[in-house]
Amino acid sequence: MSDDARILKLKGEILAKVGEYYRLAHQDRPFVPGTSFVNYGGRVYDEAELQSAVDAILDFWLTDGPRAADFSASLAQYLGLAHVLTVNSGSSANLVALTTLRSRQLDCPLEPGDEVITPAATFPTTVAPIVQNGLVPVFVDCKLGTYNIDVDLLESAVSERTRVIFVPHILGNPVEMDVVTSFAATHNLYVVEDTCDALGSTFDGIPCGAFGDLSTFSFYPAHHITTGEGGAVGTNSAKLHHIAHAIRDWGRDCWCDHQSTAGGECKRRFDWEIPGLNEPYDHRYYFTEIGYNLKMTDIQAAIGIPQLAKLPEFAWTRKRNFQVLYNDLKAYEEVLVLPSWSPKADPAWFAFTIAVRETAPFTRQDLNTYLREHKVETRYLFAGNILHQPGYRDIQHRIATPLVETNRVLKSALFIGTYPGIDEARLDYVLQVFQDFMAQWI
Numbered sequence: 001m002s003d004d005a006r007i008l009k010l011k012g013e014i015l016a017k018v019g020e021y022y023r024l025a026h027q028d029r030p031f032v033p034g035t036s037f038v039n040y041g042g043r044v045y046d047e048a049e050l051q052s053a054v055d056a057i058l059d060f061w062l063t064d065g066p067r068a069a070d071f072s073a074s075l076a077q078y079l080g081l082a083h084v085l086t087v088n089s090g091s092s093a094n095l096v097a098l099t100t101l102r103s104r105q106l107d108c109p110l111e112p113g114d115e116v117i118t119p120a121a122t123f124p125t126t127v128a129p130i131v132q133n134g135l136v137p138v139f140v141d142c143k144l145g146t147y148n149i150d151v152d153l154l155e156s157a158v159s160e161r162t163r164v165i166f167v168p169h170i171l172g173n174p175v176e177m178d179v180v181t182s183f184a185a186t187h188n189l190y191v192v193e194d195t196c197d198a199l200g201s202t203f204d205g206i207p208c209g210a211f212g213d214l215s216t217f218s219f220y221p222a223h224h225i226t227t228g229e230g231g232a233v234g235t236n237s238a239k240l241h242h243i244a245h246a247i248r249d250w251g252r253d254c255w256c257d258h259q260s261t262a263g264g265e266c267k268r269r270f271d272w273e274i275p276g277l278n279e280p281y282d283h284r285y286y287f288t289e290i291g292y293n294l295k296m297t298d299i300q301a302a303i304g305i306p307q308l309a310k311l312p313e314f315a316w317t318r319k320r321n322f323q324v325l326y327n328d329l330k331a332y333e334e335v336l337v338l339p340s341w342s343p344k345a346d347p348a349w350f351a352f353t354i355a356v357r358e359t360a361p362f363t364r365q366d367l368n369t370y371l372r373e374h375k376v377e378t379r380y381l382f383a384g385n386i387l388h389q390p391g392y393r394d395i396q397h398r399i400a401t402p403l404v405e406t407n408r409v410l411k412s413a414l415f416i417g418t419y420p421g422i423d424e425a426r427l428d429y430v431l432q433v434f435q436d437f438m439a440q441w442i
């Protein structure tokens with residue numbers, strides 16, 4: 001037997017053992033109501049992800065490699081985008097996206113002090129890269145129920161420094177992108193979509209993440225698919241993609257991929273001309289951007305490939321779980337604000353958000369404590385109002401209109417899970433816990 005044949009055989013045996021290991025060590029433990037936790041989110045996987053990761057480890061590529069290229073190509077195809085760049089988190093994706101728009105390679109880059117319209121009810125790393133890039137966030141109120149930016153207020157946020165609208169689809173609920181894109185066209189703004197919570201959601205039949213000049217994704221375990229840590233930046237613009245690629249990779253200009261030989265795919269690696277230097281230079285060390293190193297590893301991408309294949313099923317289950325919760329919890333609308341969404345939206349819900357009405361006989365704290373005591377995991381809605389967070393209190397910013405609804409989110413909202421790890425038994429249990437809680441108060 002040749003060495004190649006032995007390697008292949010050995011690999012097959014190892015991967016079969018990994019499958020066996022998965023079934024013994026990882027497969028779901030039975031759900032015991034009242035004892036097992038009903039998490040709000042988490043990894044949902046089978047032996048395919050474990051085998052794919054081990055396969056990548058046996059190849060030992062380790063850094064950004066062929067699997068990252070496959071994963072980004074599949075994701076681009078799913079979204080109908082020309083380019084997807086893998087990165088090491090959704091936060092890095094947001095940083096890359098905003099930094100890209102500051103590039104001197106653009107005809108009209110963003111300048112320090114330029115304004116970015118965004119909601120104040122948000123995840124912190126949507127605001128962080130605005131501040132890190134010397135830009136000024138202009139906060140717009142949200143709508144209780146959708147928890148998204150209130151698109152009716154966009155006009156009130158515009159000034160002569162406005163250059164970008166940066167919208168997160170909060171908890172999987174699509175923002176009204178028809179309004180956002182026509183508003184952006186009127187005022188000549190870049191659109192950046194934070195799609196970290198909304199992979200699999202659509203608006204007017206178009207995937208969230210396919211509307212913006214740039215869009216960002218997260219593959220943290222609670223999200224629609226996971227690579228452990230991980231994220232991506234999508235765009236239809238070859239130029240923006242090229243700049244984003246450089247910012248992700250230390251700021252270097254070279255675009256040759258992992259298969260590059262010493263000469264690079266372009267075949268002129270060592271013949272590159274740097275302006276002002278009278279001799280050729282190595283394109284691999286030719287830096288056009290002030291960059292970072294935010295790459296995804298091949299092992300992470302290996303996990304992402306089978307996860308992406310499961311996305312339609314995951315999205316379907318999230319929608320089913322949401323609907324079951326919604327149908328039942330509707331009975332408590334007098335005391336709870338239930339989620340709402342645009343008729344054009346088909347959300348693959350990240351979670352089920354509830355706001356406790358001011359007129360309710362109990363507080364959010366009462367409900368939260370009860371749910372947690374009964375093993376139903378909860379979260380508050382990210383930063384609530386970002387300006388109330390100590391790290392953000394002193395940032396330079398502008399407030400378009402009073403953040404009335406945002407402050408209601410801060411004080412009254414929480415969410416529970418819709419993720420595919422929640423099956424019918426868990427849903428029944430969660431609804432029973434709500435019923436028992438409500439019986440004490442109404």
Ligand SMILES: Cc1ncc(COP(=O)(O)O)c(C=O)c1O
Nearest residue numbers: 089090091123168196197218220
């Ligand atoms: C809307 C939003 N943007 C960005 C992020 C950051 O993603 P990551 O945790 O991968 O950095 C999150 C995280 O959950 C998010 O919900």
